[in-house]
Amino acid sequence: MHEEWMVQVDDTDQPLARVLRSQFAFGRDIHRTTFIFVLDSQHRLCVQTRSPHKGYCPGLRDLAAGGVVDWQESYLDSAKRELAEELGIEAPLVLMGKFRHKSAGNYSFATVYGCRHDGPISPQDDEVTGYEWLALDKVLASPGPAFTPDSLDAFGRFKGFLPYL
Known part of the structure; x- marks a missing residue:
């Protein structure tokens, strides 16, 4: 089995160490992550259900x-890889911003992208068990x-920012 390497960062998002994912202290140590919001031409958001x-x-x-984000991978390259892996999509990405998130089991710097996509979606079974398109004002x-x-x-x-993608 392939072991993934990731980067531990400090509270200013500067790299501290290369760490095996299986040994990373999620929720305590800070890592990098990406988010890609996918909207269709009807302004609906693609919402996925995570694999159990x-x-x-x-x-x-x-x-x-x-x-x-993998070790020595840029935020943008990670976003492109994750979008292709999870949903089978390749689309131009628009940078929306960056923030720091902390919750149980997750402490990360996140870079957020958005894209428009009306084509087919091919979810990866071990990542996503299903998806639905929801109107932005009805999501929550x-x-x-x-x-x-x-x-x-x-x-x-x-x-x-999503309606302006």
Whole structure:
């Protein structure tokens, strides 16, 4: 099995160490992550349901594609990789901003991107078990499993920018 390397950063997002993902202290040490909000031409957001086998927030809904930035990978390259891995999408990405997030099991610097996509979606089974398109003004009121705390934080910070993608 391939072991993933990631970067531990300080509270200003400067690299501190190269760490095996399996040995990283999630929730205590700070890492880098990306979020990619995917909207269609009808201004609907693609909301995914995470696989029950994921280590972080299994079975919850995710408001964005994304994930942990690998060692020596840029935020942008990570976002492109995660979008392709999770949803099978290649699309031009628009940088929306950056923030720091802290919740149980997650302490990270996150860079947020957005894209428009009306083509097919091919979710990766071990990442995503399903997806739905939700109107931006109805996302938070939609029935179903809870949202991941980090994607909910990102959505709260950047939802005002989403219609302008």
